[in-house]
Amino acid sequence: METMSDLTSDKLKAIEKQIDIQKKSVAFDMREPTIELYVNKYLKDIEKDDNEIFVPDYQREFVWDIKxxxxxxxxxxxxxxxxxxxxxxxxxxxxxxxxxxxQRIRTMAAYLNDELVLKNLEKLTELNNTKFSQLSSARQRLFKNIAIRMVVLSADATEEVRKEMFDRINTSSVPLLPMETRRGIYRGNFTNFIIELAKNQQFKDLCPVTKYFENRREEEELLLRFFAFSDCYPNFSPVESKGVAKFLDAYLENKNKNFTEKERAEKTKAFKLMIDFITRTYPNQGFTKKPGTSGISKPYFEGISIGAYLALKENPEISAVIPNGLIVDKENRNEFYKSIEGRYKTHTSQKILNRINIVKEAFLNDTHR
Incomplete structure (x- = not known):
């Protein structure tokens, strides 16, 4: 093994050259926009997916609860x-x-637009159950003029560098993802069943995850959502009222207590029916929004997987062709696109129901013809 004293002059030069090259790819500058500026730049032209500050596909799910x-x-x-x-x-x-x-920018936008009613505050208790518009004009201005520092990565940074930065920021303290936590808390036959199915190579091929989610039980999370949302269809109010994470926790805990061999066989059959159809229909795409990409949008996965499964239950002979109405294109913001976009609250009961029904009806009605 080399020590510092063993390094040659050429090796030291190579080290310096590599550091210089890599540093250039992450060059940045600092800015201090106000909350009002953040929100304006995020919301202006968001309907055309041309807002100046935007959320990339791999972060589209809004996961913060009201608290x-x-x-x-x-x-x-x-x-x-x-x-x-x-x-x-x-x-x-x-x-x-x-x-x-x-999550922070979308929360600020929701608050300024009166979409967020403050709850469970421990310090500013007088603000509980209030909206932004109810504050005095002076307090509204003071809030909108709060500055939050922004680090802006150079335009020369590639998409790979941007995702690497995201991965490093989000893994610096290596917080456990929900499914990683569930494996330790909610043990039982249904958890084992999910783990077993998630190892299916056909399913893994359909779900090319980003680097951040590799080996972090993302496939298990997706399968849990597939079964949980399929079972509660068409009533998704429990998902909205509890929040996705708590709803999935409760579902998993209950299934571990009541999972039978009969249900195991039924769910295995449903899983196989669904992935076989997706493999035929999206051979070079799987559950990504576009062919040749990686990263799974959970709202998109829920819509496609559950909608296709429900269509197959009604008509096992539906065509394995992508309906026009399910093509995701920011230049053509169809109803399906709107049902999965991540502006705010991606898991309201209406949004979940809409995206699943849109997919179901698209396959049943042969809208690709």
């Missing part, structure tokens, strides 16, 4: 330090891709 959102807004009112917003300039468009901070 988490409220606590963040409370921190801003109190003047407490909050994490920097990390963005990256896109050379071709001049837009800023959010590398880290999408």
């Amino acid at each position: 988490h959102q409220s606590r963040f807004i409370e921190s801003l009112f109190l003047g407490l330090p909050v994490p920097f917003i990390f963005t990256a300039e896109i050379k071709e468009t001049g837009r800023l891709e959010i590398v880290d901070g999408s």
